[in-house]
Amino acid sequence: MDVREVKTIITNLEKTKDTKTIVQLLGILKEKVRATEHFLRLTKVGVAVNKLRSNADPEVSSLVKKIIKHWKEEVSKEKKDKHHKQDKAHVVHSSTTKQTEEEVKAAKEAEADGISVKTNGTTSQHAGFVTSKTRTPANDGIKVNFYENTTRNGSISGLYTALAIGSTVQPKDIVIVAKSIEERTFDCYDGKVSDKYRNKMRSLIMNLRNKKNPELREKVLNGELRPEKFVVMNSQELAPESLKKLVADLHQKNLFDAQGAVQKRAVTDRFVCGRCKKREVSYYQMQTRSADEPLTTFCTCENCGNRWKFC
Template sequence: MDTKEVKSTVSNLEKAVDDKTILKLLNILNDDVKPTEKLLRETKVGVVVNKYRSHANPQVSSLVKKMIRGWRGAVQAEKNNKKKSGMSPSSSANSSTNNNNNNNNNNDSTAKSEAAASSTASAPHRSYTGPRSAQKDGVNTQLYDNDTRNASVAALYNSLAVERDDAPKTIVAVATEIENAVYREEYSKLGESYRNKLRTFIMQLRNKKNPELRQRLLTRELDAGKFIKMSPNEMAPEELKKQIEKLHKQNLFDAQGATEKRAVTDRFTCGKCKHKKVSYYQMQTRSADEPLTTFCTCENCGNRWKFS
């Protein structure tokens, strides 16, 4: 599939509502997409597909996890191959300019580098089962002489690792950047403001219904500096944002529907400026058997009064 076809399929996937259609589109992407770093960046297909990682249908969630693992492994292999191919010209140039001893040393060094790159490319991608944590992953979060900061890094790591297969070094690097950004923002003070901010971020990141936030941070689409400036509403899952927006529009509609329509008449006289151009509306403010209350506003001076 080319970029245009992938974008079209992704668009249809975002609009799909029934499990059958979602599975069909996911299978098309799984079978036909040849993942490259450029394609994934241009189409954002990985971000969209990852939203279905926690889908209620186990077939959907299982397929998505398999796709993400495969694409991530393919992109990593692509990067390793680029690094490997980039070494050859350098080694060749060195061999043509250095003496025999240097050539031998360079060749040995290049051979070791190529062997390491080949080993990394061929190594199977690790798949994590069950809840992850810094302790289970064997990650050292004791980075500072302060227990509060170390505990913050560990908590951020645990939140970022929810339903993720990223390498521990990637997760701990992002967790450290977020903690550092908050620490600098609070002018190196570990007070309530520091703790409250980190609690908010940790709660948002550990939300299983918000995989796209973790995805954006771990793929560096969103950096730590911008992340800590976001409001809770901006961090909320896309589905929740849509629900909030829908509720907001409905509330506006309801409020407008409840607004009384004003009529302008010359039957009333303003007691203040004696003009007869008066707008009014009526409401039932007392019991049902009582007459309506009339609210008047003078269009000339703005004077208001009411009567029953």
């Protein structure tokens, strides 16, 4: 979650008085904000959230305390890790002063290129690939001309560039994944470079390039999401997790609000509100799933406004 998105949520928190909306917004912040000292200072999100600590609703105040505690722990861990890295760098620096100037230069160049180098009889292997250039097949020294068809080769190049965004995975591993995705897509359209093939490739590349969806690139690269499954996913399945959660929240809200003009709400004392423990609950039932499934019961506490549902 970037600075602009956090500031938008802060603005909504300051404007809304609805408890359910406040809880939803706090839940998004708790799940999506990666708390670093710099980020918290920049957005002032900690100050905004802490203002709700004294909220009259116990659910809100409790959630605020958990969020603040979690963020403090993350910042503390960040500082410890920083000190640890500094100490480690100091030890490495002390040991390398014994090397000749040529050996040190060679080691640094090898680290930048992500390759192995022998120094004083020892081998240093760097798993990550680090470069100052934008990662593309050409800049990474990778050839993608696997086929005579330029469209297929261009698709692999586009997939490679999208998968490599923000990644330190070795070029040879990325190109294997990119080629596999292109092959599966090609097979899905009867082994032809058709308009459907081109449109599908554009869609896959655009979703992989989405800056708000790094989880998708990571899952594809680490093998958690296999190419054969990835190429048949629809736009809803490819969407960022934050958008999926937002859509799910809106869907649930719409279910509660989707009461017809003649919808009758019965009041009963059979249900107990989980928030205020009162037995003044109105309810109605709707068929939200297939016809052979039981009705969904929607409940609203007449005392505090708390709402819930069950099947």
